[in-house]
Amino acid sequence: MSRAVSEVVSPSSNEGEPASWARRLVGNQQFMLFVVFVAIFAFFTFNDSVFASVSEIGNNITDFSTLVLLAVGETFVIATGGIDLSVGGTSGFAGVVGAIAMEHLAPHGEWVVLGVGTLVCLGVGIGIGLINAVLMHYARLVPFVATLVTMGAAEGMSLVLTGGAPVGSNFGAITLTEPKISVFSYPDIIIILITVVAGLYLHYSKFGRYTFAIGSNSFAVRAVGVNVRRHLTWVYVLSGALAGLTGMFIYMRLGSGAPSAGVGTELVAIAAVVIGGARLTGGSAQLSGTVLGAMILTIVSSGLIIMNVSPNFNQVAVAILIALAATFQALRKGSRADV
Amino acid sequence: MTTTPESTSPLTPQNGVSVSGDSGVASSALLSLRGITKSFGAVEALKHVDLDIPAGQVTALIGDNGAGKSTLIKAIAGIYAPTSGEIYWEGRKVSMHTPRDAEDLGIATVYQDLALCDNLDIVQNMYLGHEESRRLTLDEIKMELNTKRVLSELSVSTVRSVRQLVGSLSGGQRQAIAVARAVMHESKLVIMDEPTAALGVSQTAQVLDLIKRLASRGIAVLVISHNLVDVFEVADRIAVMYLGTLVSSGPVANYDTASAVEIITTGGFQSDVAATVK
Numbered sequence: 001m002s003r004a005v006s007e008v009v010s011p012s013s014n015e016g017e018p019a020s021w022a023r024r025l026v027g028n029q030q031f032m033l034f035v036v037f038v039a040i041f042a043f044f045t046f047n048d049s050v051f052a053s054v055s056e057i058g059n060n061i062t063d064f065s066t067l068v069l070l071a072v073g074e075t076f077v078i079a080t081g082g083i084d085l086s087v088g089g090t091s092g093f094a095g096v097v098g099a100i101a102m103e104h105l106a107p108h109g110e111w112v113v114l115g116v117g118t119l120v121c122l123g124v125g126i127g128i129g130l131i132n133a134v135l136m137h138y139a140r141l142v143p144f145v146a147t148l149v150t151m152g153a154a155e156g157m158s159l160v161l162t163g164g165a166p167v168g169s170n171f172g173a174i175t176l177t178e179p180k181i182s183v184f185s186y187p188d189i190i191i192i193l194i195t196v197v198a199g200l201y202l203h204y205s206k207f208g209r210y211t212f213a214i215g216s217n218s219f220a221v222r223a224v225g226v227n228v229r230r231h232l233t234w235v236y237v238l239s240g241a242l243a244g245l246t247g248m249f250i251y252m253r254l255g256s257g258a259p260s261a262g263v264g265t266e267l268v269a270i271a272a273v274v275i276g277g278a279r280l281t282g283g284s285a286q287l288s289g290t291v292l293g294a295m296i297l298t299i300v301s302s303g304l305i306i307m308n309v310s311p312n313f314n315q316v317a318v319a320i321l322i323a324l325a326a327t328f329q330a331l332r333k334g335s336r337a338d339v
Numbered sequence: 340m341t342t343t344p345e346s347t348s349p350l351t352p353q354n355g356v357s358v359s360g361d362s363g364v365a366s367s368a369l370l371s372l373r374g375i376t377k378s379f380g381a382v383e384a385l386k387h388v389d390l391d392i393p394a395g396q397v398t399a400l401i402g403d404n405g406a407g408k409s410t411l412i413k414a415i416a417g418i419y420a421p422t423s424g425e426i427y428w429e430g431r432k433v434s435m436h437t438p439r440d441a442e443d444l445g446i447a448t449v450y451q452d453l454a455l456c457d458n459l460d461i462v463q464n465m466y467l468g469h470e471e472s473r474r475l476t477l478d479e480i481k482m483e484l485n486t487k488r489v490l491s492e493l494s495v496s497t498v499r500s501v502r503q504l505v506g507s508l509s510g511g512q513r514q515a516i517a518v519a520r521a522v523m524h525e526s527k528l529v530i531m532d533e534p535t536a537a538l539g540v541s542q543t544a545q546v547l548d549l550i551k552r553l554a555s556r557g558i559a560v561l562v563i564s565h566n567l568v569d570v571f572e573v574a575d576r577i578a579v580m581y582l583g584t585l586v587s588s589g590p591v592a593n594y595d596t597a598s599a600v601e602i603i604t605t606g607g608f609q610s611d612v613a614a615t616v617k
C-alpha cells in the first residue's frame with residue numbers, strides 16, 4: 001500500500017539538471033522518507049515479528065486512515081503559509097453531531113443512516129472551515145488564532161452535546177471498517193482514493209498552483225488578479241471537509257460518536273506535513289511527503305505499543321521525529337530544488 | 340513651447356496636464372487620468388492628478404519620497420480605488436475595483452520586490468494568473484515553450500533554465516522575468532515601480548534596454564525612478580509629483596537634470612532656473 005500511494009501521488013521531480021541516479025535518489029526527500037519508513041518497519045518487525053502480521057498491518061492501515069485526511073487538508077493549508085489547528089476538534093465534533101443525527105435516522109436502514117451521516121459530518125466540517133475563513137477575512141484574525149478559536153469551540157461543543165460520554169451506538173458500522181479487500185476496508189480505499197486525487201489536485205491543477213503561490217507571495221498573486229480571499233476560503237473549507245469525513249470514519253471505527261476522539265490529532269497531522277518536507281512559512285509542500293510522514297507516524301505509535309512502551313512516550317517519539325525532520329530540512333536547504 | 344515644461348502651481352493642478360505643447364496626446368492617450376484623488380483617512384496622498392500616458396512611449400514618473408508615486412500606480416493597477424476622479428482607457432471611461440479589472444484591460448504592474456513568487460519557477464511565475472490548461476491539468480509543455488520563446492524574443496539570455504526557482508535569480512533577472520511576463524500576456528501598459536533600484540551597473544543597463552524594447556513594440560510604459568540618469572536615458576516623457584500633486588509633465592526634451600531636480604524638490608520652477616532652461 002505504501003508503494004501504491006507514494007507512486008501515484010509523487011509529483012514529477014524530473015525538472016532540473018540531469019544528475020546521476022544515486023545522487024538524485026539521495027536528494028529526493030520522498031525517497032529518503034521511504035527509506036526511513038522501511039527502516040522503522042524492519043526495526044519493529046525484528047523486535048517482534050507480530051508487527052508484520054496481516055492483522056497488525058490491517059490495524060496500522062486503519063490508524064493511517066484516521067490521520068491521513070487531516071494531514072492532506074493541513075498540507076493545503078500549510079502550503080498557503082497558514083495553519084489549521086481546528087482539524088482535530090472538527091473531526092470529533094463532526095463525529096458527535098453525525099452520531100446524534102444517525103441515531104434519529106436509525107429506523108431508515110443502514111445505508112440511509114450512513115449516507116446521511118456522512119453528509120452531516122461533511123457539512124459540519126465545511127461549516128467550521130467557513131467560520132475559520134470568516135474569522136480570518138472579516139475579524140482579521142491570523143490563521144493560528146482563528147483556528148485556535150474554532151478548535152476550542154468544537155471541542156467544547158462536543159462535550160456540551162454529549163455530556164462527555166459517547167453517543168449514538170451503532171456497532172453495525174464497526175464491521176464496515178474491517179478488512180474486505182486484502183488488508184483494506186472499504187472506507188480505507190475511499191480515503192486512499194481521496195488522498196490520491198488531492199495530491200494530483202495540489203500538484204497539477206491551477207488551484208494547487210495558486211495554493212503554493214499564495215504561500216510564496218500573496219501580494220503577487222493578488223496583483224495578477226487572483227481572488228486570494230476566495231482561494232483561502234476554499235482551502236480552509238477543504239481542510240474542514242476532510243476533517244468532517246475523518247469524523248465519520250472515527251465514528252464507524254468506534255461504533256459511536258466519541259466527544260474527545262479528535263483531541264490532539266491536529267498536532268500529529270501537522271507533524272506528518274512537516275516530516276513530509278513542507279515549509280511552515282508556506283510555498284513549499286509535497287503531498288507524497290505528507291503521506292509518507294503519516295505512514296511513519298502511524299507505525300511508530302503502533303510499534304511502541306507492541307514493544308510495550310508506555311503510550312505516554314508516543315508524544316515524545318512524535319517530537320523527536322519532528323526535530324529530526326526539521327534538522328534534515330535545514331541541512332539540505334542550501335541545495336534544494338523542491339516545490 | 341518645446342523648451343518650457345508645462346508647469347503649474349500646486350494650487351491649480353487641473354491645468355497641469357492638458358498640455359498645449361502636445362495637445363494631440365490627450366485625445367490619443369492610451370490611459371488618461373482626470374482629477375484622481377486618494378485619501379488615507381486624513382492623509383491626502385493624491386490630489387486631483389491629471390495625467391496622459393501615450394502608447395509606444397516611456398513615461399517616467401518622478402518625485403521625492405512620499406510624493407505619491409506608488410499610490411498613483413496602485414490606483415491605476417486596481418489595488419486602491421481612487422477616492423474621486425476618472426480613469427479613461429483608450430478614450431472610454433473605466434473603473435477598476437480589483438487588480439483583475441486592470442489586468443483584463445491590459446495593464447501589467449511590476450512591483451519592486453513584490454512581483455514574483457520565490458518558491459515557484461520561472462514558467463510558473465510567467466503564467467501566474469493566466470495558466471494554460473489542457474483538460475483538467477495544466478499544460479506545462481505549452482507554458483514552458485512560450486516562456487522560452489518570449490525570453491529569447493526579449494533577448495533575456497542570462498537565465499540557465501526556465502525551471503529554475505525565481506528565488507535563485509539575481510535582481511536584474513527577476514526584473515526581466517517580471518517584464519517578460521507582461522509582454523507575454525500582451526499587456527498594453529506596463530507599470531514598473533523602481534525597476535532598477537537594487538541593481539548594479541550592467542543589470543541596470545539590461546533592464547533599461549528591455550524597457551526601450553517594450554516601447555518600440557508599441558507598449559506604453561510607466562516607470563517610477565529616483566535615478567535621473569536612468570530617467571533621461573530611457574524616458575520619452577516625464578511627469579513630476581510633489582506632495583500628492585502632479586506638478587509638471589511633458590516630453591523629456593523640455594527638461595534637463597537641473598530643472599527636474601528643481602521641480603522635484605520645490606514643486607515648481609523658480610524663475611532663474613526656468614531662465615537657464617531656456
Ligand SMILES: Nc1ncnc2c1ncn2[C@@H]1O[C@H](COP(=O)(O)OP(=O)(O)OP(=O)(O)O)[C@@H](O)[C@H]1O
Nearest residue numbers: 379382383384402403404405406407408409410411
Ligand atoms: N496605505 C497607506 N495608508 C496611509 N498612508 C499611506 C498609505 N500608502 C501611502 N500613504 C501615504 O501617502 C503618501 C504617498 O506615499 P507613496 O508611497 O505613494 O510615495 P512614493 O512617491 O511612492 O514615495 P517613495 O519614493 O518613497 O516610494 C505618503 O505620505 C504615505 O505615507
Ligand SMILES: [Mg+2]
Nearest residue numbers: 408409410532
Ligand atoms: Mg514608492
